Amino acid sequence: MGGWAIAVHGGAGVDPNLPPERQEQAKQLLTRVLNLGISALRSDASALDVVELVVRELETDPLFNSGRGAALTEKGTAELEASIMDGYKRRCGAVSGVTTVKNPISLARLVMEKSPHSYLAFNGAEDFARQQGVEIVENEYFITPENVGMLKLAKEANTILFDYRVPLQNGYDNCGVEVENPLQMNGLPISVYAPETVGCVVVDSEGRCAAATSTGGLMNKKCGRIGDSPLIGAGTYACKVCGVSCTGEGEAIIRGTLAREVAAVMEYKGLGLEEAVEYVMEHRLDGGKAGLIAVSSSGEVAYGFNSNAMFRACATQDGFMEVGIWE
Template sequence: MGGWAIAVHGGAGVDPNLPHERQEEAKQLLTRCLNLGISALRSSLSAIDVVELVVRELESDPLFNSGRGSALTGKGTVEMEASIMDGSGRRCGAVSGLTMVKNPVSLARLVMDKSPHSYLAFSGAEEFGRQQGLEMVDNSYFITEDNVEMLKLAKEANTIMYDYRIPTVGLDTCSAVVESPLQMNGLPISVYAPETVGCVVVDSEGRCAAATSTGGLMNKMTGRIGDSPLIGAGTYACDLCGVSCTGEGEAIIRGTLSRDVAAVMEYKGLGLQEAVDYVIQERLDEGKAGLIAVSRNGEVAYGFNCVGMFRGCATENGFMEVGIWE
């Protein structure tokens, strides 16, 4: 065993012109969450407890796109989703379409621990949360002024996602399409928003776990479900590793990204970082995404094919890193 390791992320695809103070805020939040996880691991908390604890902290801070500060649907509401997976026995829980649950990751944990199911959504999920005594809040709790402004810009540009990777030039050619469908890309750099949050942990017993939480895409259709709550897409853990993804949900779903990290380790015999590099290069097609991962040997790894990913990682031997860019 190589001891414990932890990694956190606050989304992939970062505006290169992100103001310095926003970068510092993000790094401070990631550092705080890492330290929270580190002290929990030093207190012998299990991997599954640590990923829930850390993601709850990320959901409670409006900086990233999960819980409070979630991206808004086209109707101006918040619909959140999350999942959690315990590599020991491959137990998992997932939730979607939440509008009132203060901490979606904790409802995902309850689905795993207290229900006969793996995945609950919309009113059924919230009803279960109430039965379990989870804290409920009004939808307005999750909505920030920043995101209201971003939704306005997204609607003006007829776009779903803030994305600086694809130039806005030439988008007017789409206007010939009947009822012009929403663009997946096309807003200028300055309005790009951070994405999903996640945490992966291996504890000193070699148990791996992963959790991911998100508000989804700005100006998404109501009822849209992304990769974050889909086991094997946005989140996966087994006895070999734990993985949490972020980025273009539709591309992550098509590439079964998190499961593929485990699969190439299992079937190709690749090491953790090799496996991460392989899936980022070979499984995303045209999509843009990033992921964090830990292995049962106490290794930590990450990868992304876009301009930056908010991330931090630490291991028992004293290594610690918080970064945004390559």
Template sequence: MGSWAIAVHGGAGVDPNLPLERQEEAKKLLNRCLLLGISALRSSLPAIDVVELVVRELETDPLFNSGRGSALSEKGTVEMEASIMDGPRRRCGAVSGLTTVKNPISLARLVMEKSPHSYLAFEGAEEFARKQGVELVDNEYFITEENVGMLKLAKEANAIVFDYRVPTNTCSAGAMASVETPLQMNGLPISIYNQETVGCVVVDGQGRCAAATSTGGLMNKMSGRIGDSPLIGSGTYAGDLCAISCTGEGEAIIRATLARDVAAVMEYKGLSLQDAVDYVIKERLDEGKAGLIAVSKDGKVAYGFNTTGMFRGCATEDGFMEVGIWE
């Protein structure tokens, strides 16, 4: 018997002027998800069940960019993606281009367990969802008033919002008040955080590692764009040694195969979990911005990011628990 550990994230690249009220809302959600995962681990649920359970909770709450509350494409619709990986046999499942599946992470798991494939996308994924009897909803369910306002301003700025912030004058019903800030995007002041990818990594008491990641992608993205979150080895990875979930600038994470690289330097260079995380964040992102959470089979937990902040939380069997945003 080993020691369990769990970590969750809600995106990297936080505006340093993010209002305290929104910071507290995020911390409460992450704390709730940690407690949900801790309870499941104490009940001896396997790691793969726990990561799915926690990410479903994150997909259901509109605060972060996954499931309900997902970022909008240039067409004003939601196209979601997710992946899940079970470390012991490196089984995995991934989905992209979902428009009606209420919980993308659960469909990703069904791809892993109920199909001969690892990855289904767009109409093929939706058809598979219907055959599996998963809960479906209208695309409007995922769209929030705040994200409609963010898309409007992203279009006015002619920008794909990948740095998780939008200009101050997006404030409308449901958005927070403007905050003085020296930061700019395309020459416009920035003050509102545009939530990002969610993820969870777990090692259970049997030493089994698992990872799950889910997102709505980039605000104002081209229809059909696929990011790192559903790509095994980039946004998500789990094996015998560890499990990793990434967040941030998807294209940079894809180029770096960031999640797999953490496991690789542990395997080939003999680095510890935290040293491996620090190495890939420093050496593998070039000029990209990203963050990640990780657990190892011996019950260690780690995280790293090169952005101003990352919404994250972690807990271990020995009683340690932490929820944070900044360094």
């Protein structure tokens, strides 16, 4: 096949009652950043440059859960995390617990290229950001009135707001209807829709793969919680055969080393990209809800999700293009 390919996601799982105008806004944003990536690829930008470019754009728009508009911690603050991986040289960089860096994905790339390390967190990541001269903002920059309202809902329900609407344990859903068989995260009930993680995967015309993921985490998460997004092999992975970015229930993605598993079954079982994605979604989530996007070095693109939906957009050099939300 060959040629470049790109995929973008804005989170897995969507409120079934998401208003049509919000769905349209999401599709417009996905289309805009996809076209931005396509233009860069047509200008011979590297896969690594393109994933950073696209995720920076998503971090700057408050619609999804990364950068501005990120999910808030139990204390009402934003703690951001991101990771990036260059599959061509298998180099990576990641940050967690970032509170004043406007574009965490660019800080993750600087960790990869300008530090001796692969991962920096909290005060150390903040200090490094200042040494590198990246754009710094007040934590309030990331906080939107909508997310303040969602945090209030989460606190009233004494739960984590997750990325799709599910009932609370042994009680009532957010419409006051009595329910059973709730979904749980690590044994604890989770509920209602909140915007989710963003990510981008690219293979360029040279066959080099890269992946990038960025998130604010979960609404009402404990301060200091680290999800799958900054963990190489869990939320993000790229190597010579593919690039993968995940979204959804971070705890399940971590346990399943989801992104790396796609590469592993391609490398060791000889599966194609599409088959690898299907295999991993079926066998590695153990009841968790998640989605992922992937590209292969031969210019293919694939995605999978077992939640009710995933905000996504993808395109290939031979003219294929898709922007979607539902199954």
